[in-house]
Amino acid sequence: MNRLQFFTPVIISRGQGKPVEEIDSVSEAMTFLRHWPKGRRGPVYQCALNCCAAALAGQMSAEEARKAFTGFARITRLLDDDMSLPTGSERMDSLYTARR
Template sequence: MNHGQFKEPVTLLVGMGFPRKIDSVMEAYALLQDWPAASRNGAHAVALNACRAGIAGEIDAETVRATLVTFARRNDLLVPDMASPPAAVANGALHEVS
């Protein structure tokens, strides 16, 4: 694996809700640097600082990835991994919605 590459990409909804795959620390950094100032919050600051630390080699790429996932979850931007079925399907508990 290349230094700074995530084991699994993180997919976020950006702009007008378009999915964007982030595969590396540098891609995460670029995304967070370009984030609108009015939409920044504490989770953004933590993720951006983690990216800086990852670029400097102070933390590993998977730690940066975890902070990016937390940022995305807190801002309702995370696209679920479609490779793994939802828990209800995985447990065989399909329920009909009425």
């Protein structure tokens, strides 16, 4: 497995009746973000872009970049309904954080 590959793809849905898109690596997420309309680029977009760039530079893991990209997709309402639940590791992270 490539170090920039996501363990679980991020499923993007552009609306009912349109095909879903699977983003399964940092490079694909970066390509998606670079094509995002300039007028809709805000702080969440910038965070996802910065995290993907950091992962490409080896300063962050692909899964950390995936979390940022998933947050961007959720905020922009592109995240497919099936992907709205966190992955097993994300659930464990939230449980651990909640218990602190």
